[in-house]
Amino acid sequence: MTKTIVPAPVRKSVQVKAPVPRAFEVFTQRMSHWWKPSHSINASPMVAAIIEPCAGGRWFERGADGSECQWGRVLVWEPPARLVLAWQINAQWQFDTELVTELEIRFLPDGDGMTRVDLEHRHLERFGDKAAAVRESLDSPEGWGGLLAAFAGQAEA
Amino acid sequence: MTNVATALSALGDPTRRRIFELLAEGPRPVGALAALLPVSRPAVSQHLQVLKSVGLVRDHADGARRVYQIDPAGLGAIRAWLDQFWDRALADFKAEVESTGEHQE
Numbered sequence: 001m002t003k004t005i006v007p008a009p010v011r012k013s014v015q016v017k018a019p020v021p022r023a024f025e026v027f028t029q030r031m032s033h034w035w036k037p038s039h040s041i042n043a044s045p046m047v048a049a050i051i052e053p054c055a056g057g058r059w060f061e062r063g064a065d066g067s068e069c070q071w072g073r074v075l076v077w078e079p080p081a082r083l084v085l086a087w088q089i090n091a092q093w094q095f096d097t098e099l100v101t102e103l104e105i106r107f108l109p110d111g112d113g114m115t116r117v118d119l120e121h122r123h124l125e126r127f128g129d130k131a132a133a134v135r136e137s138l139d140s141p142e143g144w145g146g147l148l149a150a151f152a153g154q155a156e157a
Numbered sequence: 158m159t160n161v162a163t164a165l166s167a168l169g170d171p172t173r174r175r176i177f178e179l180l181a182e183g184p185r186p187v188g189a190l191a192a193l194l195p196v197s198r199p200a201v202s203q204h205l206q207v208l209k210s211v212g213l214v215r216d217h218a219d220g221a222r223r224v225y226q227i228d229p230a231g232l233g234a235i236r237a238w239l240d241q242f243w244d245r246a247l248a249d250f251k252a253e254v255e256s257t258g259e260h261q262e
Contacts, residue, residue, distance in 0.1 A: 010239045010240050010243060012240075012243045012244065012247055014247040014248070014250070014251050015251075016250075016251045016254045016255060017254070017255050018254045018255065022254065023254055026250065026253055026254045026257065027250060027254075030253060030257070033253050033257075034246075034249040034250045034252065034253035035246065035249070036245070036246070036249060039242075039246070117247065117250070119243055119247060121239055121243060124239070
């Protein structure tokens with residue numbers, strides 16, 4: 001049975017002390033410098049997180065052994081104001097060509113050389129479509145449960 | 158701690174999944190759900206409590222009965238996970254932008 005369950009998107013906003021072009025550049029071209037290595041889906045340790053700078057470009061990580069793992073792709077490339085990425089990491093914490101959730105990031109001037117970055121992660125219902133099927137995998141240490149545990153550990157460290 | 162796993166495990170039970178699907182069509186009281194399912198009303202109530210406890214559905218009073226609906230925050234545990242994920246990622250992004258701001262490349 002196909003159902004349309006539409007949860008609200010996750011929306012986040014952060015103000016950074018940098019002009020819009022700089023914020024966009026750091027987000028897209030220096031992702032390796034700020035993306036936590038623990039947020040990796042590769043068996044090999046993450047050495048780079050890469051967004052190819054064009055619509056249709058790949059979004060992927062590269063491991064220490066040179067292997068690459070897809071995360072998604074670039075849907076909209078409008079430097080320095082807007083970026084839409086397809087987030088295709090599923091509940092098994094693996095790349096899934098059939099799962100396409102959207103991540104929109106907007107970079108807005110916020111006075112005095114500052115930038116407000118608005119992030120929206122939407123179409124979360126597409127995770128739910130597969131909820132029952134992935135149940136078993138989530139009980140593994142590599143599943144989301146394990147990731148949440150890692151988050152908790154970092155927060156308390 | 159494992160909110161997402163718990164929520165999705167709750168949907169692993171076929172009856173609970175069916176209840177969740179029925180509620181996805183619109184809010185319903187317990188009695189209306191029980192009439193559509195091959196299980197007793199107390200059993201339906203128990204399943205609803207489980208779904209409620211993991212943030213997938215919520216209820217409100219309508220006169221003497223309780224009406225259940227999908228939690229509008231939706232698939233609560235998945236949202237909670239991504240909520241934390243992006244909080245942390247954006248904080249890391251902010252730290253990187255502001256630490257490298259002085260020396261433009």
